[in-house]
Amino acid sequence: MDLFEKRAxxxxxxxxxxxxxxxxxxxxxxxxxxxxxxxxxxARQFRKDVGSVVEIGxxxxxxxxxxxxxxxxxxxxNELRVPRGAVVDFYVTSRDVMHGYHIERTPVNLMAIPGxxxxxxxxxxxxxxxxxxCHEYCGLGHQNMAGKIIVE
Amino acid sequence: xxxxxxxxxxxxxxxxxxxxxFLLLILGVALGLYQVLARAGILRxxxxxxxxxxxxxxxxxxxxxxxxxxxxxxAFGNALMLHQLQRPLRTGVQWVSWVLMVGGTLMxxxxxxTGRATVLYTFxxxxxxxxxxxxxxxxxxxxxxxxxxxxxxxSVVAWRRENPNARLPLxxxxxxxxxxxxxxxxxxxxxxxxxxxxxxxxxxxKETNVLLSRTLFWFFGHALVYFWLLPSYIMxxxxxxxxxxxxxxxxxxxxxxxxxxxxxxxxxxxxxxYTEGGLSAGWKLWHAFLTFMVALPSFITAFTVxxxxxxxxxxxxxxxxxxxxxxxxxxxxxxxxxxxxxxxAGLILFLAGGITGIVNASYNLNLIVHNTAWVVxxxxxxVGGLVTLxxxxxxxxxxxxxxxxxxxxxxxxxxxxxxxxxxxxxxxVALSITGLQGVPRRSNLGISYLDPNNxxxxxxxWLFWSHVGALGGVIAVLGFVSYMVSFFGTLFAKxxxxxxxxxxxxxxxxxxxxxxxxxxxxxxVATLLLIAVSYTYPLYEAVARGTLANVPGYQSIGNNLVxxxxxxxxxxxxx
Numbered sequence: 001m002d003l004f005e006k007r008a009x010x011x012x013x014x015x016x017x018x019x020x021x022x023x024x025x026x027x028x029x030x031x032x033x034x035x036x037x038x039x040x041x042x043a044r045q046f047r048k049d050v051g052s053v054v055e056i057g058x059x060x061x062x063x064x065x066x067x068x069x070x071x072x073x074x075x076x077x078n079e080l081r082v083p084r085g086a087v088v089d090f091y092v093t094s095r096d097v098m099h100g101y102h103i104e105r106t107p108v109n110l111m112a113i114p115g116x117x118x119x120x121x122x123x124x125x126x127x128x129x130x131x132x133x134c135h136e137y138c139g140l141g142h143q144n145m146a147g148k149i150i151v152e
Numbered sequence: 153x154x155x156x157x158x159x160x161x162x163x164x165x166x167x168x169x170x171x172x173x174f175l176l177l178i179l180g181v182a183l184g185l186y187q188v189l190a191r192a193g194i195l196r197x198x199x200x201x202x203x204x205x206x207x208x209x210x211x212x213x214x215x216x217x218x219x220x221x222x223x224x225x226x227a228f229g230n231a232l233m234l235h236q237l238q239r240p241l242r243t244g245v246q247w248v249s250w251v252l253m254v255g256g257t258l259m260x261x262x263x264x265x266t267g268r269a270t271v272l273y274t275f276x277x278x279x280x281x282x283x284x285x286x287x288x289x290x291x292x293x294x295x296x297x298x299x300x301x302x303x304x305x306x307s308v309v310a311w312r313r314e315n316p317n318a319r320l321p322l323x324x325x326x327x328x329x330x331x332x333x334x335x336x337x338x339x340x341x342x343x344x345x346x347x348x349x350x351x352x353x354x355x356x357x358k359e360t361n362v363l364l365s366r367t368l369f370w371f372f373g374h375a376l377v378y379f380w381l382l383p384s385y386i387m388x389x390x391x392x393x394x395x396x397x398x399x400x401x402x403x404x405x406x407x408x409x410x411x412x413x414x415x416x417x418x419x420x421x422x423x424x425x426y427t428e429g430g431l432s433a434g435w436k437l438w439h440a441f442l443t444f445m446v447a448l449p450s451f452i453t454a455f456t457v458x459x460x461x462x463x464x465x466x467x468x469x470x471x472x473x474x475x476x477x478x479x480x481x482x483x484x485x486x487x488x489x490x491x492x493x494x495x496x497a498g499l500i501l502f503l504a505g506g507i508t509g510i511v512n513a514s515y516n517l518n519l520i521v522h523n524t525a526w527v528v529x530x531x532x533x534x535v536g537g538l539v540t541l542x543x544x545x546x547x548x549x550x551x552x553x554x555x556x557x558x559x560x561x562x563x564x565x566x567x568x569x570x571x572x573x574x575x576x577x578x579x580x581v582a583l584s585i586t587g588l589q590g591v592p593r594r595s596n597l598g599i600s601y602l603d604p605n606n607x608x609x610x611x612x613x614w615l616f617w618s619h620v621g622a623l624g625g626v627i628a629v630l631g632f633v634s635y636m637v638s639f640f641g642t643l644f645a646k647x648x649x650x651x652x653x654x655x656x657x658x659x660x661x662x663x664x665x666x667x668x669x670x671x672x673x674x675x676x677v678a679t680l681l682l683i684a685v686s687y688t689y690p691l692y693e694a695v696a697r698g699t700l701a702n703v704p705g706y707q708s709i710g711n712n713l714v715x716x717x718x719x720x721x722x723x724x725x726x727x
Binding site: 004020033044140 | 272278279430441445510517595697
């Protein structure tokens with residue numbers, strides 16, 4: 001390799017490592033991490049409680065979502081109301097085929113896979129309506145599979 | 153290197169491996185047009201010409217991304233081996249491969265066209281398609297590996313024996329790496345197809361492990377994009393500098409890039425599974441790291457290609473820091489220089505695709521764009537950009553050589569890649585914006601979110617950029633139509649010379665033999681080790697820790713998906 005190639009290589013590598021450093025900082029420092037593999041006992045518990053909202057602390061909620069063709073059961077089907085400023089833990093699985101669970105304007109963006117449980121946490125500071133969109137193909141009714149979260 | 157005369161069966165086989173997938177591609181592109189119009193709310197129907205939206209989406213993905221690319225890679229490999237090693241192809245082996253690939257494609261096409269395999273290009277379980285879809289896809293892949301094992305490798309061994317001191321030609325190394333990669337990723341796909349999908353589709357078993365199937369699919373599915381990309385890179389390194397009028401900047405750098413692709417490109421599949429449960433975040437981060445590393449050979453390529461183009465521009469009389477850019481053959485009707493637009497338009501699209509791709513790979517940043525229209529914009533500038541354009545350009549080029557004709561409707565053939573580029577740049581910008589707005593990929597928006605009569609779902613705030621996306625799609629299709637005119641004109645033109653295979657092959661400026669890029673074996677061993685390290689634990693989680701129970705497969709009966717058995721006590725979820 002000549003000098004220019006070495007420089008280009010070093011610059012590319014440093015750029016990628018800087019990006020990677022920022023990702024790790026965002027994940028571990030700012031706590032914007034991805035869902036991990038839950039201990040099987042914990043995951044099994046959530047699967048038993050699917051379709052429910054549990055208040056686990058002052059303005060903190062755990063929502064156990066089960067997706068199905070074609071809706072989301074979160075205690076009530078396709079609708080969830082939480083107070084402003086609520087911190088909500090979403091645990092998501094599916095009862096039949098694969099589905100998606102994306103709450104617009106938030107980083108809650110999950111895959112509902114039958115047989116596995118995934119999760120995300122979000123604090124709802126802005127009141128309003130947030131659409132929950134199924135973004136994984138799940139049969140001919142897929143395009144109509146959507147719910148909403150109303151932050152009051 | 154001299155042109156190699158071709159006739160008879162070999163000529164027919166290579167020609168048909170270019171023409172058959174192109175005929176299917178016309179259907180794939182037509183369905184793509186329906187999809188952009190439906191996704192802009194312009195067409196508000198569940199079907200188009202009797203084909204359901206999702207059935208069409210399956211056809212669009214499977215034809216454009218699997219059938220067209222696989223056939224092309226085999227045809228291109230055949231022609232390159234023939235020319236670069238100056239050895240005849242083995243007709244028997246080629247016929248076996250041809251029958252498997254064409255037969256498999258027809259089987260899968262039948263299943264998709266009759267609505268028995270509306271499972272999308274990713275064919276995720278637990279949705280189960282008709283068995284002919286899986287068997288057909290498997291035959292296509294097996295057929296594509298036959299020439300590699302039984303024709304090209306023996307020829308390379310024989311060539312080595314005859315030329316003990318010569319370096320393997322760069323293009324041959326590129327093809328060998330492409331198909332080594334193809335074989336390595338074929339194994340996990342074959343595992344889920346043979347042990348999970350086919351038994352389910354035949355009704356031999358009723359339940360399946362979805363997470364395992366996904367993990368095996370993406371073990372294959374992301375490295376697949378490098379199987380698409382590497383033939384394009386061969387063209388960029390070996391042919392583009394010659395077409396541009398100059399030389400390749402560095403031969404060892406090119407070899408190094410190919411080997412890095414082999415090493416890093418397979419253990420990256422978890423980046424398609426960032427947001428699902430059952431897999432450890434630590435291993436997702438490891439795959440994110442390796443995905444960033446696989447950007448390295450693309451950066452090397454960007455440097456080498458830019459340096460080669462600068463050299464070409466200066467040879468053509470360009471001066472100054474940027475003056476050489478004006479001296480490239482953007483529109484040159486002499487000889488085979490019409491190929492240049494295909495490469496340069498593809499490269500410009502790939503720049504956009506590379507940047508959006510780094511966003512997708514970025515672990516937590518992916519949460520913003522996962523499964524939104526953003527991703528669709530990304531892969532239409534990568535596989536739909538550089539890959540498609542270079543494949544289409546090379547298809548047309550080989551057509552002229554194999555038929556011994558001159559290119560017909562040359563201005564249309566040269567305008568096509570530019571129209572395609574403008575169209576998909578618009579498309580990429582529009583879909584990136586709608587993706588950030590939350591527009592889902594895959595959905596038929598025309599009968600839901602963008603249908604003003606749908607009171608529950610209607611989203612007027614998504615309309616504007618979705619329309620811009622449709623405009624981009626329509627411009628790209630105009631490019632494809634002008635390509636088609638030239639393609640069929642050339643296909644039916646009167647021969648004016650003997651059919652022969654030849655390629656524009658560039659010399660290299662820096663060409664000193666560099667030992668560590670000359671021996672393939674240690675790279676293959678290192679690759680296998682890295683795959684084993686990166687996939688052992690995720691596969692253990694998919695089988696034993698992250699999956700709570702197997703779940704029933706779902707078969708489509710009429711308009712419904714029906715579980716293959718009543719839920720057993722063990723898998724029942726309280727409702």
